[in-house]
Amino acid sequence: MNGPIEFSVTAVEGGARSGRIVTPHGAIETPAFMPVGTRAAVKAMAPDELWSMGYRMVLANAYHLAIRPGAELIHEMGGVARFMGFPGAVLTDSGGFQAMSLAKINSINEAGIRFRSHLDGAPLMLTPESAIDIQQQLGADIMMALDECTPFPAEHSRALKSLEMTARWAERSLAARKSTTQALFGIIQGSIFEDLRKISAAQITSIAFDGYAAGGLSVGEPKAAMLEMAALSASMMPSDKPRYLMGVGTPSDLLAAIAMGFDMFDCVLPTRNARNGMAFTSTGPVTIKQAAHARDSTPLDSACECRPCRTHSRAYLRHLYLSGEILAARALTEHNLHFFARLMRESRDAIASGNFKAYAMVTAAAWREAEPAVSGDL
Template sequence: MQNNTPYTLHCSSSECAARRGQVTTRQGTIQTPVFMPVGTQATVKAVTPENLYEMNAEIILGNTYHLFIRPGHKLIERFGGLHNFMNWKGSILTDSGGFQIFSLKDLATITEEGAAFRSHLDGSKLFLSPEDAVQVQQSLGSDIMMCLDTCIPYPATKDEVINSTNLTTRWAKRCRDAHTKREQLLFGIIQGGMHEELRKMHAEQLIDIGFDGYAIGGLSVGEEPQVMYDMTEATTPHMPKEYARYLMGVGTPQDLIEGVWRGIDMFDCVMPTRNARNGYLFTSTGRVVIKNSRYRDDMLPLDENCTCYTCRNYSRAYLRHLFVSREILSYHLNTIHNLHYYLNLMAGVRKSIEEDNFAQFRKDFYGRLECK
């Protein structure tokens, strides 16, 4: 394990495994626990960087697979990296592309060497090795890079899980060896399926290799939420306390609360942005389906407890009108609100951990949902 770590622990909850800290990248500090908006193709869909700054977003995601295919990492490198290309001044985490390749199913072949796959755009043959994944991310210039891993389907036999997890370990070593730009952090990804002993084994293997942070992968892939919570709770005790803990691809507001309870520092998910474009909006009292006729002449803001630009300026009736009329502004205003909700929720989580009353915060969170 490395001696230096970009994670600083400020305080821990006396009630559970929740912790308050920060991650330092070359772009600055990220206060944790944190939700990271997903900007798959060098954009967080439907909003501008300025919108994200107003919400106090400190870090966003980019996707290695998509940017590798279009517009190409070498083009982005000529612009000085993703930050310059998309005019984002905060930190950027890029995932390795492993999950996207896994989702291609019949279009991908996984071997010891890496992943051979066909582009979802034009069917052209492409290949990504662990070394390629690191090189692409170094060209993109992200602040936090992820090792290439092999995603495990759910359900899977134990032998399948063991073989896939062992391959991820071997790939992780190759990623570590290929990591030459040390100012860019590199996180390892813990696999192991739904088996506690394999999660523990894999965490120990990755810690032995040594990374700048550690992620839990292979969850939120179809299992019941309680299974995801149980596997998270079984894994975090084996992740070093002095390093950031990242739960990949998760999730609902409830998932964030439960992840923090179990010791997670970092989250990402397309849910707030994708749901916004589909008219599903998160509020302090639960989800609002804005197309419903009950909002046709509703003069109230979407969430009376929300201070986002959308809620300060527009009624539910107007938001419904935009959505049913398929106006582009609907995507913009809805996305501003949903991302603000997520980021504001995490700000409340951080404050409650500082004050050592996260258990009450969690209870109140569920209480507001039940009162709707």
């Protein structure tokens, strides 16, 4: 490889595109969804199970791993992928999201983000430089520049100040990188203000990152505003680099974002909602605790070939969930992640065959009503 990663586009249909990202830990076919393994573990799933579903890259969080067990320990253990026993690639978030999600225990200034550990109150200063150092020690295939994830709602002046600091931090993040084998992505901010998104996109894409991300979305803003700002961000990202939409989302959001030209996604929805008894299916969401499933001998999704759908009835899954059995979280999480993996695989196939627009229209139809909201990072 000429750089830390290689990216190629293999097919295009309208704005949608399929491609390939080659990393030191293998190749990822795009569009790709990354399961969230905040603390180097995707909740309720073993790494080999993720691999067997087709996942080739997972996400971990630099802030949480720096707090426990510590970046130095993970470095000693051979890096985060080896530490968790995952044979594929890992992308690490810088900790910028925690500037918003853990706002009560941090303060932000030009130097960086000063945290009090959510575990024991111990101080942690996360700067653009230290965030890169931590991620280099973690051995991530793709690192993220430290940014300030602008909260919603934010006044125009506040969002402008935030994105300008994010741009300065981006320059410092790139200057701090020493590794030649780890990619680094920059993050576009700007809240839901069109002019600010354009300013931030121009600033971040002028910096020679290996890929670019749209951040600060799906943080409480109206759905229409999220989609509008995502599309604007995508339109201003280089076509020869991976485009990453952070923290999104529902099946219809993902399909809409693929149509915009995004390549990479992550979200806690499939795992968190599973633990709360909600399953993603080809006919829409299923809330397993509902009494309607008490004597239902059918699988969660008759169109699904995952292990829970082959072996468990809705009645049994409802029983497990209401009984507080760990198997309920395991089975629903496995099903949901299988659903998201299939959504990406079918999207790639549809783009390659020139049928993505039709595929997305049919697939999203079941998800136009009552889509579940998501927030947070665990």
